[in-house]
Amino acid sequence: MSPRLSVRALGVTLDGTAIVNDVDLEISAGEVTGLVGESGSGKSMTALALLGLLPQEARATGSVRLNGIELLGAPEAELRLVRGRRIGIVFQEPATALNPLMTIGDQVAEVLREHDRISHADALSRAIAVLERVGLGGASAAPGRYPHELSGGQRQRVAIAIAIAARPALLVADEPTTALDVTTQAQVLALLARLAAEDGMATLLISHDLAVVASTARRIAIMHRGRIVEQGDVGRVLGTPTHRYTQDLVRDYSPAPPLPRLAPPGPALLVADRVVREYRMPRTRFLGAAPTRRVVDAVTLSIAPGERVGLVGESGSGKSTLVRTLLGLDEPEAGRVTVGGDAYASGSHAASRARRRLVQAVFQDPVGSLNPRHRIGRIVAEPLHLADPRPDAAERARRIAAALDAVGLGSASVDAFPHQFSGGQRQRIAIARALVAEPALLILDEAVSALDASTRSQILELLDRLWRERGLGYLFVTHDLAVVRAVTERVLVMQGGQVVEQGPTDRILDHPEHPYTQALVAATPLLERALAGHRPGPRL
Amino acid sequence: MNPASPRASLAIGATLVGGIVLLALTSLAGVFDDALAIDVGRRLLAPGAEHWFGTDALGRDVLALIASGACTSLWVALAAVLVGVVVGVPLGLVGAARGGLPDEIVARTGDLVFAFPSLLLAVLLSAALGPGALTAVVAIGVFNVPVFARLVRGKALSLMTRDFVLAARLSGRGRTAIALEHLLPNVAVLVIVQATIQLSLAIVAEAGLSYVGLGVQPPAASWGRMLNDAQTLVGQAPWLAAFPGLALALTVLGLNLLGDALGARFATHRSGEAP
Numbered sequence: 065m066s067p068r069l070s071v072r073a074l075g076v077t078l079d080g081t082a083i084v085n086d087v088d089l090e091i092s093a094g095e096v097t098g099l100v101g102e103s104g105s106g107k108s109m110t111a112l113a114l115l116g117l118l119p120q121e122a123r124a125t126g127s128v129r130l131n132g133i134e135l136l137g138a139p140e141a142e143l144r145l146v147r148g149r150r151i152g153i154v155f156q157e158p159a160t161a162l163n164p165l166m167t168i169g170d171q172v173a174e175v176l177r178e179h180d181r182i183s184h185a186d187a188l189s190r191a192i193a194v195l196e197r198v199g200l201g202g203a204s205a206a207p208g209r210y211p212h213e214l215s216g217g218q219r220q221r222v223a224i225a226i227a228i229a230a231r232p233a234l235l236v237a238d239e240p241t242t243a244l245d246v247t248t249q250a251q252v253l254a255l256l257a258r259l260a261a262e263d264g265m266a267t268l269l270i271s272h273d274l275a276v277v278a279s280t281a282r283r284i285a286i287m288h289r290g291r292i293v294e295q296g297d298v299g300r301v302l303g304t305p306t307h308r309y310t311q312d313l314v315r316d317y318s319p320a321p322p323l324p325r326l327a328p329p330g331p332a333l334l335v336a337d338r339v340v341r342e343y344r345m346p347r348t349r350f351l352g353a354a355p356t357r358r359v360v361d362a363v364t365l366s367i368a369p370g371e372r373v374g375l376v377g378e379s380g381s382g383k384s385t386l387v388r389t390l391l392g393l394d395e396p397e398a399g400r401v402t403v404g405g406d407a408y409a410s411g412s413h414a415a416s417r418a419r420r421r422l423v424q425a426v427f428q429d430p431v432g433s434l435n436p437r438h439r440i441g442r443i444v445a446e447p448l449h450l451a452d453p454r455p456d457a458a459e460r461a462r463r464i465a466a467a468l469d470a471v472g473l474g475s476a477s478v479d480a481f482p483h484q485f486s487g488g489q490r491q492r493i494a495i496a497r498a499l500v501a502e503p504a505l506l507i508l509d510e511a512v513s514a515l516d517a518s519t520r521s522q523i524l525e526l527l528d529r530l531w532r533e534r535g536l537g538y539l540f541v542t543h544d545l546a547v548v549r550a551v552t553e554r555v556l557v558m559q560g561g562q563v564v565e566q567g568p569t570d571r572i573l574d575h576p577e578h579p580y581t582q583a584l585v586a587a588t589p590l591l592e593r594a595l596a597g598h599r600p601g602p603r604l
Numbered sequence: 605m606n607p608a609s610p611r612a613s614l615a616i617g618a619t620l621v622g623g624i625v626l627l628a629l630t631s632l633a634g635v636f637d638d639a640l641a642i643d644v645g646r647r648l649l650a651p652g653a654e655h656w657f658g659t660d661a662l663g664r665d666v667l668a669l670i671a672s673g674a675c676t677s678l679w680v681a682l683a684a685v686l687v688g689v690v691v692g693v694p695l696g697l698v699g700a701a702r703g704g705l706p707d708e709i710v711a712r713t714g715d716l717v718f719a720f721p722s723l724l725l726a727v728l729l730s731a732a733l734g735p736g737a738l739t740a741v742v743a744i745g746v747f748n749v750p751v752f753a754r755l756v757r758g759k760a761l762s763l764m765t766r767d768f769v770l771a772a773r774l775s776g777r778g779r780t781a782i783a784l785e786h787l788l789p790n791v792a793v794l795v796i797v798q799a800t801i802q803l804s805l806a807i808v809a810e811a812g813l814s815y816v817g818l819g820v821q822p823p824a825a826s827w828g829r830m831l832n833d834a835q836t837l838v839g840q841a842p843w844l845a846a847f848p849g850l851a852l853a854l855t856v857l858g859l860n861l862l863g864d865a866l867g868a869r870f871a872t873h874r875s876g877e878a879p
Contacts, residue, residue: 393773417776425774433767437789443768447775497771 066132068093068266069114069234073126074136076109076118076290084109084290087126091234091266091283096257098277098298099270100313101287102516103487107270110287111236114268115151116143131233149179152227152265156239158219162211168195168222169207175229191229198225198255217248221255228259235260235267241276245378246543250587253280272516274317275546275589278302279597286310303595316521317546317591332366333505333537334390334423338399339363341385341561359385361561362399369504370535374548374569376584377558383541386558387509390539391425414452421450424498428510430490434482440493441478444468447501467496471526488519495526505537512547524551545588549573557581614865620858624851628674636668640825648841658843660833666843670851672825676737677855680819681806683741685799688748693788693795695749696756700764701783710757714750722747722809723816730818740819744809748802755798760787793870800863804856811852827852 067090076084084106091097101107113124128135130150155161172191192207198221211219241249257280260267271277277284278298285295294307305311341360360382367373377383388394390401392408400407403419427433434443444464448455465475471492498506512520530536540552548555556566565578576582643663651658657666699710726743733739772782813819814828827848834844
């Protein structure tokens, strides 16, 4: 059978620079092919070239054939017919892909009416059928609802419904689950695989996550610096990678488990004792108290010096609120947080600052966590305000240089601005800032989630080194169980503001007892498990 | 050059504003002093070689009056916007950084000022202080305060949730230090761009106040005053209304183009955060 989509020698140049080179790709009917690469590898540009949606400054060369019809160089009027009817598109962020002012039923119906001349009522009834196919049947997701009434996963289902409404020959899904929780991610991936099989739709699944692709696609193409360096059956490419880059990718994806701890834990450093956090909701009645919502519900935890602890849970489970409370940024409504036995604010000003110095944090977004108008030296030096006595200029410079050196950045970067650095480097700067105060515990709030696999593994190595050399303890707050397995020895699982299960990482992840933990573990795409489902293909 | 491009806006805006400033400076230097003298012998002359923009009912040169009016307009508007920036920016920062009651007071007071008719305030002020340039500065300045307070508060509130502010709080920095070192540098661009826009609005407001007689008083020249004087003579000497009107329009256009261009320029600079 001839392939649905056939890409030959596709190249894309942007302002004269080649960003995609010599891409060959074929997808058969009903087949899901994964396109994997790090940010900037050219995978999104490849997708845009297929869709004829390249930015104006970009030029595409080569050939893109859908059902034997050449798309490259086709007039815009023809391409408009192809997009939507022959090609469906799903993007990463469902919140921005939907029109907030239209009901979901109307949005799906609009696509149908665009391509077939049918009445509004007909289109709406067909739209309801399409919504049912993507799992949005029943009262909970009636077609009369608006996007803001839906969860992220439901919104992505609507986006998928819009993409497949006209029964396209090709579906391009660009990081469709990156913005979703793991359990939702598993459901959406299963949906994509089912739709591809049922409609005989060729599907291109673009992702930076090997396990996501491995659990959904049959074939995989690895992209690096604008070229496809290796492609073939998932089991073959990821099981026995031949290209150096693929080998690195697979190795970085499954970091080795941590070294066993060297010393038994001493007295607790950071303790949360039945901490409660509540948010005030909007008033429902004009007079009367505003209702409150309990976001963190009597959480108790304790971290010893040098201990590496994981805190997992989905978005909305109260992790971030708990972190702010553990850092002393917010006061708990009930319970207390202590460092070395005392609350942050208790005692003298100096004692309070000394406690604050012991617990520092690294945040998720490497862009938002550095002030864009400050130079690196000034950013890194900020926690020195906590130092007692205040260091003089020479000591300050020495400590800035030492912190930058510890994270593998030269002291030449002192005078640069954050925008001159990549995401991974910025996260190193954020870690240097946390280190300069010489803390005993680092709280990492999704600190590696926004990074590419190779950058993430470098940062994890750095943290491992700091643990070995300085005995620095960590609290890893994350939704990524692979990271938890790689770097922590103990883990707490949070759901609905409560810690539902805790214990040694190996035991919790291998033999979860609480149903929520079991669901979380089962939904997490694991490369080994995904590969076990692929029979080894023929060697090249 | 594409007319909509920021570079074109910058070039045209800077030329227009530069021209007006130059005119004002020439007037300040005393070049037009003779031409401003009352000389009924040369009253209502049409534009010509001697008097490019003609003369008014008192025989004063219209170009000289416009130059002198530019001076008035610019300093009243600058002073008024300065009042807005100097009072409004700190209020907005305090509101955002402190939250709670102080924030509520800043926000609600701003609403109150916005809801109050500006002309009524100007009338009240001139009743208290007497009409004049100072009255105009205070009246226009008061309405600029909540503009800047609101702008800065909005941006600063969103900055307060950024991780670098959390990191500063973890570093034991107080609210004042955060407001000055983290919030202020990040709202500065916004304030500069808004100030350019407010300057053009203030120039129009000054002309309006002078037109109704609440601004600068004769013999000081003002574009609004000139338009008022021209009102009865416009059929006979249309240049009396045309030239001050044109000066006003071009200045406002120039400042708006400049504001747009600065905004676009800094916006691209900022998106450079993530290359």
